[in-house]
Amino acid sequence: ADVILMVQMAYASSHETLPPDDKALLERLGIQVQYIPKTKDESFYRLMLDKFRILRLTQYDRVLFMDSDALARTNLDYLF
Numbered sequence: 389a390d391v392i393l394m395v396q397m398a399y400a401s402s403h404e405t406l407p408p409d410d411k412a413l414l415e416r417l418g419i420q421v422q423y424i425p426k427t428k429d430e431s432f433y434r435l436m437l438d439k440f441r442i443l444r445l446t447q448y449d450r451v452l453f454m455d456s457d458a459l460a461r462t463n464l465d466y467l468f
Contacts, residue, residue, distance in 0.1 A: 389468060390420060390448070391417075391418065391419045391420065392419070392420045392421075392422055392445070393414065393419050393420070393421050393422070394422050394423075394424055394438075394441060394442075395421055395422070395423055395424065396423070396424035396425075396426065396427075396438065397423070397426055398426070398430070399426045399427060399428055399430055401426075404423075405423065406421065424438055424441060439453070439455070450467070450468060452464065452467060452468075
């Protein structure tokens, strides 16, 4: 299964990507990083709409969305 991390850097940040150490760790874990373009409007409403970007993952038969406040406490293999 592919694991994809969607990241949006803060608009005020001078960084366009994650720090090299973070990118290297994610690469070693086999996690693909997709960047969401920066936007001046970082409102709660806008951030909630960004979650719909998972609908662009049409190359997959199944997609499991886990928000940053979700914690898997058991094996999720049964979902796939």
